[in-house]
Amino acid sequence: MPHVQKEVERFAAFLQQQGLKLTSERAALVREIFSTHYHFEADELLFKMKEKAVKISRATVYRTLELLVKTGMVRRVHLGEDHYHYEHVTGNSHHDHLVCTTCGSVIEFHDAWLEERQREICKKRHFTPTFHNLQILGVCEACKRKGEQPDAPDRVKMIQVAAMQLRK
Amino acid sequence: MPHVQKEVERFAAFLQQQGLKLTSERAALVREIFSTHYHFEADELLFKMKEKAVKISRATVYRTLELLVKTGMVRRVHLGEDHYHYEHVTGNSHHDHLVCTTCGSVIEFHDAWLEERQREICKKRHFTPTFHNLQILGVCEACKRKGEQPDAPDRVKMIQVAAMQLRK
DNA sequence: CTGCAATTGAGACTCAGTCTCAATTGTTCA
DNA sequence: TGAACAATTGAGACTGAGTCTCAATTGCAG
Numbered sequence: 001m002p003h004v005q006k007e008v009e010r011f012a013a014f015l016q017q018q019g020l021k022l023t024s025e026r027a028a029l030v031r032e033i034f035s036t037h038y039h040f041e042a043d044e045l046l047f048k049m050k051e052k053a054v055k056i057s058r059a060t061v062y063r064t065l066e067l068l069v070k071t072g073m074v075r076r077v078h079l080g081e082d083h084y085h086y087e088h089v090t091g092n093s094h095h096d097h098l099v100c101t102t103c104g105s106v107i108e109f110h111d112a113w114l115e116e117r118q119r120e121i122c123k124k125r126h127f128t129p130t131f132h133n134l135q136i137l138g139v140c141e142a143c144k145r146k147g148e149q150p151d152a153p154d155r156v157k158m159i160q161v162a163a164m165q166l167r168k
Numbered sequence: 169m170p171h172v173q174k175e176v177e178r179f180a181a182f183l184q185q186q187g188l189k190l191t192s193e194r195a196a197l198v199r200e201i202f203s204t205h206y207h208f209e210a211d212e213l214l215f216k217m218k219e220k221a222v223k224i225s226r227a228t229v230y231r232t233l234e235l236l237v238k239t240g241m242v243r244r245v246h247l248g249e250d251h252y253h254y255e256h257v258t259g260n261s262h263h264d265h266l267v268c269t270t271c272g273s274v275i276e277f278h279d280a281w282l283e284e285r286q287r288e289i290c291k292k293r294h295f296t297p298t299f300h301n302l303q304i305l306g307v308c309e310a311c312k313r314k315g316e317q318p319d320a321p322d323r324v325k326m327i328q329v330a331a332m333q334l335r336k
Numbered sequence: 337c338t339g340c341a342a343t344t345g346a347g348a349c350t351c352a353g354t355c356t357c358a359a360t361t362g363t364t365c366a
Numbered sequence: 367t368g369a370a371c372a373a374t375t376g377a378g379a380c381t382g383a384g385t386c387t388c389a390a391t392t393g394c395a396g
Contacts, residue, residue, distance in 0.1 A: 129306035
């Protein structure tokens with residue numbers, strides 16, 4: 001990922017401008033976040049850092065995510081029915097999510113028409129939108145084809161278990 | 169609210185059909201839920217029942233909400249950036265939400281065009297939708313007019329405090 | 337190189353929500 | 367009507383994501 005360094009610099013610039021410091025922990029987190037494509041959870045990030053033997057505390061992970069959300073480099077999203085997920089924001093535009101309730105996979109999509117219509121709805125109600133969040137829950141093609149197979153051991157659950165053990 | 173009794177009966181029918189029982193606690197909760205219009209939180213409901221001197225435990229509140237969600241009489245929604253909220257479902261159709269991030273007020277809306285477009289998007293991706301959740305966050309007309317006033321003590325926070333004290 | 341504000345880690349804490357289990361209650365059937 | 371028994375309840379322990387505190391550490395401006 002050649003862009004990662006650029007993202008670190010973007011964050012550094014923001015920090016400086018706010019009178020904040022670019023610490024090694026913050027840089028490491030940004031590098032990690034921007035070198036993967038997937039949506040992630042805070043604990044999952046914590047876990048990955050431990051795996052790489054980069055020691056960063058839970059508190060710092062959350063604090064850094066908060067800063068990144070403030071800069072707009074990371075977005076907090078609801079997926080499915082659970083707690084928060086995060087996704088990094090690169091130049092590319094806003095998108096929404098199709099979430100498979102069987103396997104947890106996420107398909108991103110963007111639809112200009114949908115966005116435009118939302119703007120119209122807001123205008124009609126004299127509401128000034130700043131952000132929106134649309135998830136469509138359902139069943140993805142692969143799961144539908146597989147039919148009612150017993151729940152596969154899924155990635156999310158495995159991560160949770162791993163994170164729990166770490167916590168000790 | 170003359171409809172409330174009808175809702176209790178609807179729930180009773182569902183329970184019977186599942187071999188479950190209509191207890192006084194369940195009936196009281198349904199009556200409470202369907203005699204208010206607003207979105208509510210589980211703890212808020214618990215609090216209201218205590219206020220009315222109807223003793224119902226936290227566990228029962230959550231268990232009953234779960235049943236009501238299963239019947240489709242109540243819907244679980246994300247509003248703003250927090251935990252869950254619930255809303256009762258009467259005959260009327262699905263709707264989405266405009267959520268004011270300043271005062272927490274919620275405007276419901278329904279737009280057939282939006283819904284139709286979503287169906288098309290799903291079809292194109294071979295995704296079988298079962299449900300969706302759209303919130304548009306922003307600033308409502310009243311708050312915009314008031315400008316940048318210091319945060320008013322809001323309803324949500326008050327309820328949380330009250331609920332916390334109860335918990336003891 | 338120094339000084340100091342910003343930052344960190346460890347772990348206590350919060351809070352919504354879940355689970356357990358003994359005691360209670362609604363319903364079915366005689 | 368009443369016995370029998372499964373479903374339900376309440377109290378409180380527990381969980382897990384996220385927040386807070388504070389002493390020790392670190393980045394950076396001068």
